[in-house]
Amino acid sequence: MKNIKIIERKPSVEEYIKLRNSVGWKILQHDKIEKGLDNSIYCICVEDQDNIIGLGRIIGDGGTVFYIQDIIVVPSYQKQKIGTLIMTKLMEYIDNNCINEAIIGLIAISELDKFYKKFGFTNNQNNRFYRYNG
């Protein structure tokens, strides 16, 4: 863990595809990825010796609605609290930039209930997780 760096930056399209591939997620159309990443409101990349090993981003309107997307840690680095580090940085950004009544959402598998509960999210029975700031 000693060379791990957490950086506020947008991933490149290639890095984004590499990370999605590492966890077996569907790869989307190249030009659409670029547009999607450009429209992110905040991105976090985690690097180990300049190689990207983790990612998280926020999309939304930047004031009242935030959506957490693409929380990924490559499998060989999982279970070392890197996911927690990414979520902590994203929630810090939201807490510093949102109004009190902001709606913050994400979609996740129910196995991750505990992981997201630590950040104040409640599973709404259908794997859509919400947190209302207030």
Ligand SMILES: CC(C)(COP(=O)(O)OP(=O)(O)OC[C@H]1O[C@@H](n2cnc3c(N)ncnc32)[C@H](O)[C@@H]1OP(=O)(O)O)[C@@H](O)C(=O)NCCC(=O)NCCS
């Ligand atoms: C989900 C993910 C980002 C977690 O990253 P991580 O670095 O392994 O997470 P952490 O080490 O910070 O784990 C924090 C806690 O969540 C739990 N946790 C992490 N991944 C889990 C999983 N897949 N299933 C169940 N619990 C999990 C850990 O056991 C740990 O619990 P503890 O605090 O009681 O020890 C990572 O497993 C991943 O990239 N998964 C594939 C992509 C994915 O599903 N992303 C989430 C999309 S919503």
